[in-house]
Amino acid sequence: MFIATFNANSIRARKDIIQKWLNKTGCNILCIQETKVQDKDFPSKDFQELGYNCYYKGQKSYNGVAILSKEEPNQVSYGIGDGKDSEEDQARIIRASFKDFELINVYVPQGREIDHPNFKKKLEWFRRLLDHLKNHHSPSQPLLILGDFNVAPEERDVYAPEKKKNHVCFHESVRKEFFSLLDWGLFDLFRHFNKEEKQYTFFDYRIPKSVERRLGWRIDHILVTSPVLSQAKNCYIDLEPRTWPKPSDHTFLCAEFEPKLCTSNA
């Protein structure tokens, strides 16, 4: 059982490399963020041909999320579902119920600047997500939340922590919101398997040779409840997209589970 997350920064620009990667890995479920495409233009055919069901919601130019899955989920919903969802919110989160577990794919707002209204919305977004978990989920039930959280949780997760204290992806306030999700009953799956520093999922295009110089951020995450953790075999960062001819700024964050994920706990 193989589940992964990838910020595509345009599904159309990365379609070919995603297809190749799916064929190579046999990934069961891929969560995608920043598809940057309206629903009518989503290339679902190209993924259906490979045996994937496609669920997506997007906007022109910005945001947009998708789940590609071999197994058909019982139900799929868009937005946080608290009655406050804007069109943008719906293009930032997909919730899917599978036979043996629940899965949420998120693209958390970046926030722009600490004093920008969008940063306040980012903090609120975490609180709304936490409320959703409290109201509709339980830490004792199998749940995975994957995606681009736009937060580096700890100092070892960003290349220059002392310089980034006021960055929207490292400010104390947003890290606190991230940890409030963990405190509810989620585990940072990558950190469960990897303790070393300088393990990044995002490398800014604008910094020359950022991968080689290890100038990156760990802002993409896979958070799981304990019944899922007990079925997890490994979690790792696949750097391949960063070295492709048409490089992406994000990487694939991958997780491997026992074949019958969570059935023993269901």
Place this chain on the structure above:
DNA sequence: ATGGTTGGTATCCAA
């Protein structure tokens, strides 16, 4: 303090 690159849409915005 600022720049650098990429994608989508237009000659600028977001990351």
